[in-house]
Amino acid sequence: MKAIRFLIVALLCLARPSAAHDLQYTVSSAQAVVVKLFYVDNTPFTFEGYEIFHAGEKLPYQVGRTDSQGRIAFLPDRAGDWRIKAISEDGHGLDFTLKSDAAAQVASPDKPAYERYSRIVVGIAVILGLFGFLSLYVREKKS
Secondary structure, eight states, X not given: OHHHHHHHHHHHHHSOOOOTTOXXXXXXXXXXXXXXXXXXXXXBOTTOEEEEEETTOXXXXXXXXXXXXXXXXXXXXXXXXXXXXXXXXXXXXEEEEEEEXXXXXXXXXXXXXXXXXXXXXXXXXXXXXXXXXXXXXXXXXXX
16 A cells, blocks of 8 residues: 555656646837728727738738727738738728838838828819809809
8 A cells, every 4th residue: 555655656746747728928028010090080990800911921920900099010020011901890991011121110101092192082073073063053043
């Protein structure tokens, strides 16, 4: 009986502690690229899914959801073009590319032409619409 107890105690002493479910963490401060997504009325694009791809790769570098302010933060691991796709469940979305170096310094992001010139186009459309409505009103008054 003493031999069995000794054997059990010896085996327990030799067993390594199991740390299979132990989770560790470190904290560091690093320069990140932060992208803020919002609608035209400045409402943030909150808690919507996004994917970030490095140029030419099929698997995403990062996948997640925007935060409560509509922000995406990521740490580029190398310089190059980064494609960001963010699409909500109702179909609103955005797909654009930005250039970054490995130190997370972003060159000017490429905005689509319609986004850069949309206010000008809308302004011209409103002016032409008002003149068209005014000319129809004057033409109707003459007849």
